[in-house]
Amino acid sequence: MMLNAPIPLLMITPLAAAVICMLLSERSRLLVSFAAVLIQLLASLSLLLLLLQQGPITHPLGSWEAPLGIALRADGLAVLFVLMTSVVAGIAALYAALYLTPGPLRAHFWPLFWFMWAALNGIWLAADIFNLYVGLELLSLAAVGLVAFSGSKEALVAAIRYLLAALLGSLAYLLGVALLYGAHGTLSLSDLSQQMQPGVASSIALAAMAMGLLLKSALFPLHTWLPPAHGGAMTPVSALLSALVIKASLYILLRLWIELRIHELAPDASQLLGWMGALAIAWGGWMALRQTLLKRVVAYSTVAQIGYIMLMFPLLRADNAEASTLALQGGVLMVLSHALAKAGMFLAAGNLILCTGRPELSALAGTSQYRPLSIFGFGLAGVSLMGLPPSGGFSAKWLLLQSALASAQWWWIPVMLLGGLLSAAYVFRVFHYSFKEAENSDTFHRPGVGLEICALALSAASILLGFIATWPLHLLTLPDILPLAVLPEGSLEQSLELLQTPTYETLHGTSEQQP
Amino acid sequence: MNHSLLLIPLTPLLLILIWCLPRWRETACRLTPLAVLPALAIALSGAELHLELPWLLLGSDWLLNDIRRVFLCFTALLWGGCAIYAQGYMAGDVREKSFHLLWLLTLSGNLGLIISADVVSFYLFFALMTFAGYGLVIHTRSEEALRAGRVYLIMAVLGEALILAGLLLSAAQLLVPGSLLLEDFARANATSTYQPLIISCLFAGFGVKAGLPLLHMWLPLAHPVAPIPASAVLSGAMIKAGLLGWIFLLPAGMVSLPHWGISICVIGLLAAFAAALIGVQQHKSKTVLAYSSISQMGLLTTALGAAFIQPEIWTGLVPVLALFAMHHALTKGTLFLAVGITQYDSRLPLLVLATAICVPALSLVGLLSSGSHAKLSLKAMLYDDLLPGWLLPAITLSAVATSLLMLRYLWLLSQNLSAKSTHDLSPLPQSMLLSWLLTLLASLTAVYWMPQAIAPVYPSADPTAWLSMLWPVMAGLLLAEIARRHWRTLPIPPGDLIQPIEALLRQVPIFFSKFQRATAGLHEPVKEQRAGFADQLIIYLENQLENRSLIATYFSLLTLLLSLLLLGTYFV
Amino acid sequence: MMNLLPLIVLMTSFLAAMVIFMLPEQEHRLRSLVNLGAAVLKIALILLLIQYVVAGFRPELRLEVLPGLSMILRADALAMLFAGLSSMLWLFTTLYAIGYLEGSPNRSRFFGFFSLCVASTMGISLAGNLFTFFIFYELLTLSTYPLIVHRGTPESLRAGRIYLAYTLSGGAVLLIGIVAIYALAGDIEFGDLQRVAEMAPDLHPLLHLVFALLILGLGVKAALVPLHGWLPIAMVAPAPVSALLHAVAVVKAGAFGIVRVVYDVYGIDYSWQQGLLTPLAIVASITILYGSLRALQQTDIKRRLAYSTVSQVSYIILGITLFGPLGTIGGLVHLLHQGLMKVTLFFCAGNYAETLGIHKINELDGVGTRMPLTSAAFTVGAFGMIGLPPVAGFISKWYLGTGALLAGMDWVVAVLVASSLLNAAYFLPLLYRIWFKPVPDSWPHEMITRYRDTAPLLLFPALATALLSIAAGLFAGLQISPVGWAELITLREYLP
Amino acid sequence: MSSSAVIFSLAGIGLCAIGLFGFMLHTHLIRKLLAFNIMGSGVFLLLVGMAQRSGHTDPVPQALVLTGIVVAVSATALALYLIRRWLQLSGSTELPEDDRR
Structure with a gap:
């Protein structure tokens, strides 16, 4: 049953877990959660297998057909994000279980966590724009709850700010949905991509949807709610928010942009997104450099990294299939590696704060001496964020750079590289503090081994992604969501072949070494 | 083997x-x-x-x-x-x-x-x-x-x-x-x-x-x-390494390069004469010997120059150069060692001592054993029509310079000897005396038992030739006597030109420090720049963005902009 | 199995690093054991690899990390030159570092990153394309940073910051260059010269630009003037780190990268025809002279050595810009020779500092009497730098000079001669002070009094590398000498 | 498009605009929340209005609005809870203007 129907399982398990967690006692709550995490992992894996065997799957929930029913769709991109969620949220759940002391806080955490996961899966698998709205809204509410549940004053302010921004974004998105439905009479993404009519209503609709989504993704200059929310939340929450939640709205934006073929028809709009991204890179990097609180540094780093992801949009060009493919690959890889690295970094930062007992950067002096493992976890994640090899971040940057060159948009190259340097500056600023001579001996607390391992696992995964990037990128071709029709002859086929078959050089090289 | x-x-x-x-x-x-x-x-x-x-x-x-x-x-x-x-x-x-x-x-x-x-x-x-x-x-x-x-x-x-x-x-x-x-x-x-x-x-x-x-x-x-044994090898043996380098590496004897030849000859003669002129002004016997070495090497240089003018003579000249080098090395070594001997109480009769000191000096001017052989052979090799006519007379004349230097050396030594009474001096170690005498012996006899390569060049004991060696010495004696009476030594310090050059070089550090000042700033750390204008602006803007709910305004404006962009390119 | 060897070589130090990170701080003996064991094992493996390479094999391992983009580890002759150097010096430097850090804190971290640094160097040498090269090039930056800031003092933190600013910027520029050449020519492997050579003529200006970008990026680590500013500042690091930085790892990585770009990406013929080499030669010459001039002005021993490195590393670059086998041999062999000699000098400088607290040049007076063996080793290194036989430096200089003339760049001889003079000018006064100045009444800060010279673990590596630098010069005629190996590489380069 | 649809749509857009302005201008959190609800009503009105184009009633927008209302209610509830907590903790109904260096 489980292997046959992973899609409903992916939706139902988290919702069920959320409800059950609200009802049960402390101990059983953890058990249920672990069981649910396990089911989620297995379900996403079986979905992957199914996808590899059968290709993209469409699944009407409860056998109700669209438009009134909810249709779910699992193509390569969706499955990739499902898997990413399972890995990151699974590890974050483990971390949370170890991190949160038993008590009311933990009681609040698990239901919200499961609602969030349900919303995420809903968004990844949604096939129509209204379900995306529902998912978004559920996600926002769960996320706001997660930010607020620690109960401190700062967290509360951050949560209210976050909520207000999220509501504004949701409404803008909903407005767009209304206008699009009014103009086209359909909500399904695939129908819309075929029936898209030009007009004022469609333009406003798309603009409102895009901006609403960007507001939820905290793209500069709509980012100000993010640092307090992500920096002020409890560590596992920060990790989840930065790694997964903001990716949901970006995912929707990407879907809209590609499936409604805006990247082909309105390159100027793409340029706007790109420039906002460029500014975000600079702004976020600079602000990260100026923070005195460790988690704020990491939070502003998210602002900058979103900018990187946005650079994918102007690089998706109708007139250059090669550049578009590279851009899509680079952008998606950037999302993946950022998810892993940022989650790892937040967890490592949380560990460091546990060590020192203080949230300031200046408290880190001596940590590299006495708690090298925590710093190491932070550093590994930092490597990926800086875009230094070998890491997923580097591979993504490589692809984006290649794409920028291929589409002759050279101006993104300095943006990416300077952004990389800025991120190096703020990551190494943390090291700088940690390497400072400590006056006293080992006075640090010792975070549990489990916590360290969680952080390290995520950070290491972001590095590992640099070596196995072909594998997630292969999923992007199931099906290839950039329509083949607009490609010049052969170029994509070639790159597809590159994905799967050994190149001539590979064969040549191996044969050559036998003298 | x-x-x-x-x-x-x-x-x-x-x-x-x-x-x-x-x-x-x-x-x-x-x-x-x-x-x-x-x-x-x-x-x-x-x-x-x-x-x-x-x-x-x-x-x-x-x-x-x-x-x-x-x-x-x-x-x-x-x-x-x-x-x-x-x-x-x-x-x-x-x-x-x-x-x-x-x-x-x-x-x-x-x-x-x-x-x-x-x-x-x-x-x-x-x-x-x-x-x-x-x-x-x-x-x-x-x-x-x-x-x-x-x-x-x-x-x-x-x-x-x-x-x-x-x-x-x-x-x-x-x-x-x-x-x-x-x-x-x-x-x-x-x-x-x-x-x-x-x-x-x-x-x-x-x-x-x-x-x-x-x-x-x-x-x-x-x-x-340098300590005397070191001076002796410096002046006698090591100085010849330069000559060897020339012999081995310069294309002498292979091509005719008259311009080079003339220049080298002139340089050599300049060394031969100028060194003597400066050397006789010196007050230390070892300095005089050093200048004498320069002077003698000048002769060898001149011979080398001759081979550049007339390559034919090279085959014959090389053994002569070797002979001359040997002669100079051993003789000059002995002369240096003698300086040390005079600083001790040798307990030798003065006559013996004086003879033993004078013999190598005579050899160096060309009147005795290896000296006369070397000089005569050299001159014999330079009898060549293709060589400039002034070369041989100049070389002969250089013997005057050499004699002057040797006289100055002997005079300084005698001053030394007479200045100190014997009982001030410590006794001469046996090894010093032995080695001095051995070297002296070698310098006088080596020419007769040296490897045969240089043997064929020995000129026959021709009295006229010997006479030709004698008159410059006499002239030197005469000049020396005149000079002793009428000439005050010029205050030329040892190393002559080195003083003005050193003075010049002392200016170089000034240039250096200027250069240093110019470049020091280049890679020294730039001062920490905190709170620059851009930084303050960014922080201010960030606060503005966050406060007063401006986010909704930016949001609306951006939405408007994006709609316009979409309208402009997408649908129109 | 043979094809796995490059990976195993890489992993010996990488795994050693991981194990060392995991070991508790107080497990000094076990850590040293792991470290030395890995170092010896690596040398053995390298020797094995060299056997294969001599026999004409080319062990290679590849992994596709991005579509159309592979990570390639490959043991070719040039790789083995650099790998051999780093594995050998790793052993000595580790020994030295064990002695040097005796009793100081944070050794676990230090040795961990130390091994990681060597692993990156291995990766750089074994990289089979620019992409792989870049991966390890940046990894090297990351793994050396903790070593530079190891002491945690404000100066070392500042040095670390400056080091990063330089090297990461350089890395960024290098990345543009690499991405650009990949965009132009695809996944271009080292030695695959057809792709660039056969490119359409209208792309040549672009290729030149890319060449400039690559050199600019690599030039930061190779400390080409004016990109050398980090090097003297990074001198605050502990002596073994300086030794590693200067002799093996960082500057060599830059120089080695330039070697790869010129020989194995663009190809020496193409670079020569397109006139790319002369500007590079000019930059290298300026660096040689400028570095020497600046060295003259330093009063701190390590800073003087640092500027000397600036100058000496450019010999390598100068060598590869000289078209013809002799220049190539000179450049390549100097990669090894400079490593040996400079590591000796840094060991000795460290010994002076650790034993007697000597940091400044004017404190060196008479130290030859107190520490004769260290000073003898220092003398050997200095003579090598000046280029006096039989120390290895002369051999490099000889090949460089003859190579320059063969390539018709006779002005290079003047540069070499001037540089020799300057080297003499800044090394001979040190030697004079060491050997001929009277022994002072007291040393600045005498720390090791138990031994006649200094602690054996500090002394032995310095002596060993000094002997090796003499041996490299004295037995240059042997097939197994660095020159012999460089000749082998050159033969393969010029007669493919 | 029928005239009632136009009226619905225009009213919806008007409400949206009013709500947006309210959202921008007010600092009192409850007012902000109310402004958001007004905006939400505007969007729902728009949805319903647009759905009337083909003469008969389209069930989809109805379902959407229904869902939308549920979502809006729960969001409002959460917001109210948070605002009340904030009032309890700080005694203020406005967000602090936190300044950074």
Whole structure:
């Protein structure tokens, strides 16, 4: 049953877990959660297998057909994000279980966590724009709850700010949905991509949807709610928010942009997104450099990294299939590696704060001496964020750079590289503090081994992604969501072949070494 | 048998190994005189030896032929004699042990370069000799010694650099690609397009050792301050390394280069005369000897120049040069050692002492044994129609200069002797006396038992020829007598030109400090820039963005902008 | 198995690093054991690899990390030159570091990153394309940073910051260059010269630009003037780190990268025809002279050595710009020779500092009497730098000079000669002070009094590398000498 | 498009605009929340209005609005809870203007 129907399982398990967690006692709550995490992992894996065997799957929930029913769709991109969620949220759940002391806080955490996961899966698998709205809204509410549940004053302010921004974004998105439905009479993404009519209503609709989504993704200059929310939340929450939640709205934006073929028809709009991204890179990097609180540094780093992801949009060009493919690959890889690295970094930062007992950067002096493992976890994640090899971040940057060159948009190259340097500056600023001579001996607390391992696992995964990037990128071709029709002859086929078959050089090289 | 060549430079090095063991150090010091024995034995054995060592450096090639044997022979003799001398002279010196170490190193270099037939070994031993010799020069660590050492080192490094440049330039156009043999280099230099540059570099580079004018300043500074045995080998043996370099590497005898020849002759004669003129103004016997060395090397330089004008004479000239080198080395060595003898109570009758001191001086002016042989042979070789007519008279005339220098030397020594009464002086160590007499003997007789290579050139004992050697000495005596009565010595300091040059160089640090000031800022840390304008602006804007719910406004504006963009490009 | 060897070589130090990170701080003996064991094992493996390479094999391992983009580890002759150097010096430097850090804190971290640094160097040498090269190039930056800031003092933190600013910027520029050449020519492997050579003529200006970018990026680590500013400042690091930085790892990585770009990406013929080499030669010459001039002005021993490195590393670059086998041999062999000699000098400088607290040049007076063996080793290194035989430096200089003339760039000889003079000018005074100045009444800060010279673990590596630098010069004629190996590489380069 | 649809749509857009302005201008959190609800009503009106184009009633927008209302209610509830907590903790109904260096 489980292997046959992973899609409903992916939706139902988290919702069920959320409800059950609200009802049960402390101990059983953890058990249920672990069981649910396990089911989620297995379900996403079986979905992957199914996808590899059968290709993209469409699944009407409860056998109700669209438009009134909810249709779910699992193509390569969706499955990739499902898997990413399972890995990151699974590890974050483990971390949370170890991190949160038993008590009311933990009681609040698990239901919200499961609602969030349900919303995420809903968004990844949604096939129509209204379900995306529902998912978004559920996600926002769960996320706001997660930010607020620690109960401190700062967290509360951050949560209210976050909520207000999220509501504004949701409404803008909903407005767009209304206008699009009014103009086209359909909500399904695939129908819309075929029936898209030009007009004022469609333009406003798309603009409102895009901006609403960007507001939820905290793209500069709509980012100000993010640092307090992500920096002020409890560590596992920060990790989840930065790694997964903001990716949901970006995912929707990407879907809209590609499936409604805006990247082909309105390159100027793409340029706007790109420039906002460029500014975000600079702004976020600079602000990260100026923070005195460790988690704020990491939070502003998210602002900058979103900018990187946005650079994918102007690089998706109708007139250059090669550049578009590279851009899509680079952008998606950037999302993946950022998810892993940022989650790892937040967890490592949380560990460091546990060590020192203080949230300031200046408290880190001596940590590299006495708690090298925590710093190491932070550093590994930092490597990926800086875009230094070998890491997923580097591979993504490589692809984006290649794409920028291929589409002759050279101006993104300095943006990416300077952004990389800025991120190096703020990551190494943390090291700088940690390497400072400590006056006293080992006075640090010792975070549990489990916590360290969680952080390290995520950070290491972001590095590992640099070596196995072909594998997630292969999923992007199931099906290839950039329509083949607009490609010049052969170029994509070639790159597809590159994905799967050994190149001539590979064969040549191996044969050559036998003298 | 060929491998016995290895012994020549390695014996001193082996002694150094022994020296390095603290318990054996004393023994090693006592054994220094033995370091030359293998070299001497091999040199006198008369066999032609050739050893190829492809694994050594870039592929080494060591050779002992007739000419080299002469050089090896007198070098070993002189070093051996001086080493015995040093046993007595250095006894009780605080730095006696380090003296022996440096002695052995220098010796190894000096012996090694004589048997090197490839450029790399040659350069290696040459450098070894030069740099270890520095330690000998500054042995006393006195102010003068350090200054002399400084000048010596700077000039030596310059010389090394010039030699390296010359060698590299020659290597570019070898006729046998990849060869490292000295003779191939010399052959290449005969035709190379870089020829002027190569000849300049090599001539000047080795000229530093040989004391060419303007490159000579270290000589009168270094020779007097070094301990006497070291001065003797510096002036006698090591100075000849420069000559060897010329013989091995310059294309003399292969091509006719009259312009070069004339220039070299002029330079040589300039050295011969000017050194004498400056030398007679000096007040230290060792300084006078040093200038005499410059003067004598000037004669050899002139002969070299002649071979550039008339290549035909080269084959005959080389043995003569070797003979002359041998003569000068041993004689000058003896003269230097004599200076030390006069500082002790030798308990010899004054007449014996004076004779023993005067004999080598007479030899140097050309009146006796090796001196007359060498000078006569040289002149005989330069009887050539193609050579400029003024060459021979000039060389003959140079004997006047030499005599003046020798007279000055003897006079200074006699002043020395008479100034101190015998009982002020400590007794002369036996080893010093022995070695002095041995060297003297060698200098007088070597010409008769030296390797046969140079034998055929001996001119017959022609009285007229001898007369031609006598009159310049007489003229010198006359001049000296006149000068003694009417001439006050000019206040020319040892090293003559070095003083103005040093004054000039002292300006250089000023340039340097200016340069330093100009570049110091370039890579020194930039001051921390905090709270720059841009930074403040960004922080201000960030606060503005966050406060007062402006986010909704930006949001609306951006939505509007995006709609317009979409409208503009998408749907219109 | 043979094809796995490069990976195993890489992993010996990488795994050693991981194990060391995991070991508790107080497990000094076990850590040293792991470290030395890995170092010895690596040398053995490298020797094995060299056997294969000599026999004409080319062990290779590849992994596709991005579509059309592979990570390639490959042991070719040039790789083995650099790998051999780093594995050998790793052993000595580790020994030295064990002695040097005796009793100081944070050794676990230090040795961990130390091994990681060597692993990156291995990766750089074994990289089979620019992409792989870049991966390890940046990894090297990351793994050296903790070593530079190891002491945690404000100066070392500042040095670390400056180091990062330089090297990461350089890395960024290099990345542009690499991305650009990949965009132009695809996944271009080292030695695959057809792709660039056969490119359409209208792309040549672009290729030149890319060449400039690559050199600019690599030039930061190779400390080409004016990109050298980090090097003297990074001198605050502990002596073994300086030794590693200067002799093996960082500057060599830059130089080695330039070697790869010129020989194995663009190809020497193409670079020569297009006139790319002369500007590079000019930059290298300026660096040689400028570095020497600046070295003259320093009063701190390590800073003087640092500027000397600036100058000496450019010999390598100068060598590869000289078209013809001799220049190539000179450049390549200097990669090894400079490593040996400079590591000796830094060991000795460290010994002076650790034993007697000597940091300034004017404190060196008479130290030859107190520490004769260290000083002898220092002398050997200095003579090598000046280029006096039989120390290895002469051999490099000889090949460079003859190579320059062969390539028709006779002005290079003047540069070499001037540089020799300057080298003499800034090394000979040191030697004079060491050997000929009277022994002072007291040393600045005498720390090791138990031994006649200094602690054996500090002394042995310095002596060993000094002997090796002499041996490299003295036995240059042997097939197994650095020159012999460089000749082998050159043969393969010029007669493919 | 029928005239009632136009009226619905225009009213919806008007409400949206009013709500947006309210959202921008007010600092009192409850007012902000109310402004958001007004905006929400505007969007729902728009949805319903647009759905009337084909003469008969389209069930989809109805379902959407229904869902939308549920979502809006829960969001409002959460917001109210948070605002009340904030009032309890700080005694203020406005967000603090936190300044950074």
